[in-house]
Amino acid sequence: MKPSLSILLPVYNAARYLPAALASLRAQTFTDYELIAVDDGSADRSLAILARAADADPRIRVISRPNTGIVGALNDGLEAARAPVVARMDADDIAIPDRLARQFAFLRLTPEFVCLGTAVHFMDARSALLKPCPRSADHDAIERALLLGDGGQLIHPSIMFRRDAVLQIGGYRLAAQWIEDLDLYLRLARVGRLTNLPAALLHYRIHEQSVNFTRNTGRHERKLRILAEAHAARGLPFDPAAIPPPAYKSAFSPDDLCDYAITSLGYGRRGRPWHYTWRALRAAPRARRPWRTLSYLLKHRLGLIRT
Known part of the structure; x- marks a missing residue:
């Protein structure tokens, strides 16, 4: 029997944080799910941790593959997903126990929405909570900010989406590696509505070994290409000079x-x-x-x- 929900969890060298992420999913009040964990060629103990978890819980399916980066891992997991609704999760984050239940109930009652994020709490490498991060619930405000390059309008590991909508727009795109969330939301906003729940249902880890600190080469140029395409698809003018390159950091200031x-x-x-x-x-x-x-x-x- 197919599950109601698929959880898509890409994993790369996450052994330090992965047990806590898996424990938070086991603690969910919503239980009719499959967890698709895609090990993206980890060189640490991540695959062994996943294998033990799968032995203990038949809802967990592990895909092990050579490293290609986040986009390839997400698309492989999306292809393997059997449920009509997919939740994202990162291997270093922690889901609040009723996260899945609240998001799934919202999408079940509001078919016009294709993607749903939540507010989050930022936490550090030691899981200490740092800062609340509320997110807008207004689709139009979200789309306007996305068109200015703000992919954080929906926190990627907090989202839940309709699988058929993501497949309809072609899934994640390799040309958007490391800004795949912004690209996905811009394309989804053309086939349905986006929103966030106001409750903080995820502890989102920020640390200086994360992608946002280590994977910035070429990111701004990819962003400009994606924004130009998104504006053209909407018949809107686009001035790349209006999107200055951010001051990328290798550590907290x-x-x-x-x-x-x-x-x-x-x-x-x-x-x-x-x-x-x-x-x-x-x-x-x-x-x-x-x-x-x-x-x-x-x-x-x-x-x-x-x-």
Whole structure:
């Protein structure tokens, strides 16, 4: 009997985080799913972890293949999926227990929507929560931002989509490697509506070994080509000069660290405000903001400021 939902999980050298991701899926209140884990030529223990998980849970199917990158892994998993609805998940993230149930119920009741994301909480390499990340629910606002190059309008590992809609537009495209989410959403927005649930149903890991820090070569040029195509398909003019190249980073900036120090206060013991404050001070000891952040944390500790 076919499952109601397929979960698509690409895996590449994720042994450090994979057990927690798998545990969060086992803990889901929605259980009528298959998990398609695509090992993309991992050189660590990822495949062994997946094999043990599959032995223990018949819902898990493992595809092992040479490394091609995220697009090839996603398309292989999409081809293997048997359910009409597909949820994305990354091997280093953690799903809240009712994530699948809430997204599946929404899509079942709203056939005009083809793709559904959620708000998320950012977390770090040690799973400390850093910052809430709300997302817009308005399709038109989402599409406008996508046309400006903001693929983060839907957090890719949080999405759930209709498989036939993604197949209709040709799946993921190799020409969009490392910005495959932006490309997918722009094409999906032409065949249906996009939205986000306001609840934060995923803990989304951000760390300095992730793709956003390590896979930036040629990304801006690919983005401009994809945006030009998306504008042309809608009969809209496109000026590439209006999309300046971002300042790609190989590590968190001192401003990032100060930001996480303050926002992680809201998570109590689950955050690491002091850790990020000290990192900011070491990175920029003569800058004012790290010292202001330290002052803020001291006042918070003394009860002079409340989050």
